[in-house]
Amino acid sequence: MDIARTLLKMKAPGERKPDFERFRRAITTNEPGPVTVGDIFADFETVGNLLNEPVMDYLKLAEDPDLKITFKDLWSGYKYVSQTIRFCCLTGWDYAFAFSAIPFKGVSVQISENTSSEVEDGKRGWLNDNQGPIMSWDDFERYPWPSNIKAINAVSRTMAKRVPDGMKVMVIPGGVFEWTTWLMGLVPFSYALADQPDLVDAVIDKVNGLIHQVVEDIMSEPKVGGIFMGEDLGFFSGTFVSPKVLREKFLPRTKEIVDLTHEAGGVFVLHSCGNMYAVMDDIIEIGVDAKHSFEDKIMPVEEAHEKWGDRIGIIGGVEMDVIAQGTEEQVRTRTRKILEACASKGRYVLGTGNSVANYVPQRNYLAMLDEGRKWNLENFGREY
Amino acid sequence: MEQLKELIMKGNAKETVERVRKLLEGGSDPGGLLQEVMIPAMDEVGDLFQKGEYFVPEMLVAARAMQQGLTVLKPRLVASGIEPIGKVIIGTVKGDLHDIGKNLAVMALEGAGFEVIDLGTDVAPERFIDAIKEHKPQVIGMSALLTTTMLAMKDTIKAIEDAGIRGQIKIMIGGAPIRQEFCDEVGADFFAPDSTAGRNYARNVVTGEA
Numbered sequence: 001m002d003i004a005r006t007l008l009k010m011k012a013p014g015e016r017k018p019d020f021e022r023f024r025r026a027i028t029t030n031e032p033g034p035v036t037v038g039d040i041f042a043d044f045e046t047v048g049n050l051l052n053e054p055v056m057d058y059l060k061l062a063e064d065p066d067l068k069i070t071f072k073d074l075w076s077g078y079k080y081v082s083q084t085i086r087f088c089c090l091t092g093w094d095y096a097f098a099f100s101a102i103p104f105k106g107v108s109v110q111i112s113e114n115t116s117s118e119v120e121d122g123k124r125g126w127l128n129d130n131q132g133p134i135m136s137w138d139d140f141e142r143y144p145w146p147s148n149i150k151a152i153n154a155v156s157r158t159m160a161k162r163v164p165d166g167m168k169v170m171v172i173p174g175g176v177f178e179w180t181t182w183l184m185g186l187v188p189f190s191y192a193l194a195d196q197p198d199l200v201d202a203v204i205d206k207v208n209g210l211i212h213q214v215v216e217d218i219m220s221e222p223k224v225g226g227i228f229m230g231e232d233l234g235f236f237s238g239t240f241v242s243p244k245v246l247r248e249k250f251l252p253r254t255k256e257i258v259d260l261t262h263e264a265g266g267v268f269v270l271h272s273c274g275n276m277y278a279v280m281d282d283i284i285e286i287g288v289d290a291k292h293s294f295e296d297k298i299m300p301v302e303e304a305h306e307k308w309g310d311r312i313g314i315i316g317g318v319e320m321d322v323i324a325q326g327t328e329e330q331v332r333t334r335t336r337k338i339l340e341a342c343a344s345k346g347r348y349v350l351g352t353g354n355s356v357a358n359y360v361p362q363r364n365y366l367a368m369l370d371e372g373r374k375w376n377l378e379n380f381g382r383e384y
Numbered sequence: 385m386e387q388l389k390e391l392i393m394k395g396n397a398k399e400t401v402e403r404v405r406k407l408l409e410g411g412s413d414p415g416g417l418l419q420e421v422m423i424p425a426m427d428e429v430g431d432l433f434q435k436g437e438y439f440v441p442e443m444l445v446a447a448r449a450m451q452q453g454l455t456v457l458k459p460r461l462v463a464s465g466i467e468p469i470g471k472v473i474i475g476t477v478k479g480d481l482h483d484i485g486k487n488l489a490v491m492a493l494e495g496a497g498f499e500v501i502d503l504g505t506d507v508a509p510e511r512f513i514d515a516i517k518e519h520k521p522q523v524i525g526m527s528a529l530l531t532t533t534m535l536a537m538k539d540t541i542k543a544i545e546d547a548g549i550r551g552q553i554k555i556m557i558g559g560a561p562i563r564q565e566f567c568d569e570v571g572a573d574f575f576a577p578d579s580t581a582g583r584n585y586a587r588n589v590v591t592g593e594a
């Protein structure tokens with residue numbers, strides 16, 4: 001903890017005060033200023049590693065609604081909230097991230113061990129693309145849809161009550177495309193688009209209805225700053241499904257959530273991996289405030305900022321491959337290039353290409369943050 | 385014939401099966417059906433996918449139609465002594481359970497007339513080695529989803545070298561984190577940015593162009 005503080009140059013808490021409005025300004029205006037930092041989330045191992053204390057894998061609880069929650073779990077859950085806040089304060093985020101993960105029964109995640117010795121790592125969680133709990137109308141009709149919205153939002157709400165002054169919470173509820181394909185399995189979903197499109201529509205309606213309720217409920221918290229929706233729409237070659245299908249079935253649903261967030265005074269950030277640029281203009285049109293997740297192999301963040309940075313906030317882009325296995329120097333060089341191209345023009349927040357994943361070495365993440373502070377000092381005479 | 389091609393490309397499995405049956409009953413040559421209609425149909429599907437005009441669902445339904453059509457055709461192909469154009473062993477490397485990328489690569493290869501031995505996911509180097517010794521393929525394909533799991537490709541290639549069988553095969557690799565630099569670094573022969581590129585490379589290997 002002390003080492004981390006020193007490295008982060010935060011000798012005493014409070015040296016850098018989180019300020020959600022700085023984040024809001026950074027993604028919604030092109031006003032020049034020191035760059036701020038953030039990502040969709042950091043893995044629990046990453047948080048634990050920085051704080052040097054064990055952090056519970058809280059999502060594992062949410063994924064299994066039948067799990068018996070013990071007193072110890074409750075205590076770890078309570079601690080998890082303050083640990084996340086501390087991580088975000090220490091690393092200089094203006095918000096704390098909180099999952100309001102909807103506990104869809106049967107979305108199975110298979111865990112495997114880390115096998116690599118070259119990068120720091122934790123356990124891996126995999127989805128089964130070949131099947132899901134809803135593959136037929138029969139499955140659909142019998143499906144135990146989650147209904148306890150307050151329970152889904154419990155952690156986010158607790159976090160919103162505990163963040164320090166100036167900080168707000170960005171809530172991660174998951175997106176309608178992700179949840180629909182996970183519930184049906186990407187492959188059965190693909191067949192269903194051709195064979196039983198009405199089933200796909202029914203699942204979409206249910207999923208979006210739930211996301212809607214979750215967002216409506218949590219946005220009533222004054223210290224919730226907005227929604228950070230995890231919604232991977234693409235892979236290397238393009239969008240998973242055609243832009244036409246996205247436009248017809250999914251994006252209008254996302255717009256509902258964007259509007260809901262805005263009506264409650266929040267900001268809406270879309271984390272969407274892969275080559276989803278065929279619908280980038282649509283994303284901007286439905287009112288998304290910022291886009292997160294960039295891969296050098298598909299489109300370096302500088303290029304995305306050049307193309308769209310006057311219409312939508314751009315977050316992150318320090319390539320995962322570089323931050324995971326590059327040297328500290330390589331991380332600094334990549335970060336510096338991005339800052340010069342993007343942060344100098346505004347509407348940019350510094351972050352990784354995807355998330356602070358458990359296989360990102362701490363020294364590399366800290367190097368990225370440090371380069372941001374250096375750049376701020378050189379350009380604005382102050383670190384934050 | 386044109387109709388069959390269309391049915392496969394549109395992913396209409398039921399009618400593909402019926403059409404193959406009818407054409408065979410009408411005396412069509414099974415080898416001709418495969419070479420001149422069904423493989424070209426899947427070729428076009430792969431090309432459209434590469435061009436960004438087809439997406440994952442279109443690929444999957446077309447491959448399903450092709451597979452079901454092939455089930456009807458296979459016994460007749462075997463009877464007339466028609467062999468696959470080559471053999472490929474493929475798997476997602478150890479520690480990685482990502483399936484769909486590798487599966488699309490399998491579909492593209494099968495659609496081009498290859499025999500594919502799919503070792504599944506989380507495949508340890510020894511399993512690749514055993515399979516190479518048993519099946520004697522021309523090409524090995526490996527897939528991975530993350531920077532942290534792709535490193536197992538390095539171990540696998542090293543193990544294949546140590547087993548003294550590297551010279552017998554060409555190795556192609558693919559998946560989200562893979563780049564040409566990594567391919568060069570680990571000594572793989574080809575980086576496939578997508579399943580269509582993998583299909584083309586494997587074809588070139590068996591025709592001696594790669």
Ligand code: B12
Pocket residue numbers: 043123124125126127128129232233234235236237273274275293294295320321324353354355356357358440474481482483484485486488489524525526527528529530531532556557558559560561576577578579580581582583
């Ligand atoms: C879907 C997805 C997920 C799913 C995983 C699904 C599963 N099976 O479990 C979920 C949501 C669970 C997930 C989680 C994570 N993900 Co993810 N994910 C993706 C995403 C958006 C698409 C992957 C996909 O399904 N593609 C569809 C298939 C069809 O494509 P494909 O696998 O690439 O295969 C094609 C080609 O590559 C080729 N191919 C593939 N293999 C082979 C092999 C051969 C021989 C050949 C010829 C061809 C070939 O053929 C296919 C068709 O063209 C990618 C983004 C991207 N650029 O791909 C990120 C991505 C892979 N994820 C990433 C990350 C960081 C993560 C997480 C670590 C995030 C986190 N902190 O939790 C976790 C890790 C999960 C774990 N296992 O521990 C990063 C990895 C970066 C890196 N270099 O390491 C990516 C690249 C996104 C990014 N912004 O950088 N992810």
